[in-house]
Amino acid sequence: MSAGFRIGFGTDTHRLKANLPLFIGGVQIAYPKGFVAHSDGDILIHAIIDALLGAMAERDIGYHFPDHDPQWKDAGSMVLLHHTIRLLKIKKFQISNLDCVIHAQNPRLSPFIPDMKKNLCKALNITEQQMNIKAKTGEEIGFVGQGHGMKAEAVVLISQ
Numbered sequence: 001m002s003a004g005f006r007i008g009f010g011t012d013t014h015r016l017k018a019n020l021p022l023f024i025g026g027v028q029i030a031y032p033k034g035f036v037a038h039s040d041g042d043i044l045i046h047a048i049i050d051a052l053l054g055a056m057a058e059r060d061i062g063y064h065f066p067d068h069d070p071q072w073k074d075a076g077s078m079v080l081l082h083h084t085i086r087l088l089k090i091k092k093f094q095i096s097n098l099d100c101v102i103h104a105q106n107p108r109l110s111p112f113i114p115d116m117k118k119n120l121c122k123a124l125n126i127t128e129q130q131m132n133i134k135a136k137t138g139e140e141i142g143f144v145g146q147g148h149g150m151k152a153e154a155v156v157l158i159s160q
Contacts, residue, residue: 005158006055006093006157007055007156008053008056008156009051009153010047010048010054010155011050011153012050012061012151014035014041014149014150015149016033016034016036016147016148016149016150017033017036018033019033020033020036022034023041023077024042024102025042025044025045026045026119031106033147038072038074039065039072039080040076042077043150043152044152045077045078045080046061046152048154049061051155051156052085052095053084056093056158061080064080065080065083082123085124093158094158094160095124095126095130095158096130096158097131097157098132098154098155099156100134100155101136101153101154102134102151103136103138103150103151104136104137104150105147117131117133120133
């Protein structure tokens with residue numbers, strides 16, 4: 001029996017702190033602040049992982065990659081994504097399309113989106129027409145707008 005189409009939604013938020021590396025979408029961005037996180041804190045990849053896990057009814061990123069497990073300490077988020085893709089293949093799902101939003105006041109992310117998209121499409125084995133990434137500012141409101149952190153959201157459609 002086929003599961004047909006399934007939708008998943010993912011989100012991730014991290015605080016920013018001076019003198020840490022900033023990774024978003026598998027791209028290291030030169031910026032004086034980076035994410036406080038157990039892994040590299042890549043909010044976009046984490047939101048995508050959560051969306052994929054949700055669509056597969058496989059709980060969440062914290063269940064599969066707990067922050068109390070030293071195996072994942074300082075892990076690159078692409079490593080976590082590859083584990084998630086392996087589960088997607090085992091369950092015989094494929095990605096139909098993926099839409100993402102990154103909320104960040106600074107730095108301006110538009111110049112980095114093509115490289116993020118290229119990295120993620122290659123890792124996910126999808127075409128660039130199957131994925132979209134948008135960047136929004138916080139309009140100087142809330143933790144994003146005041147530069148205290150960033151947030152990413154992703155919605156994915158998968159089929160079996």
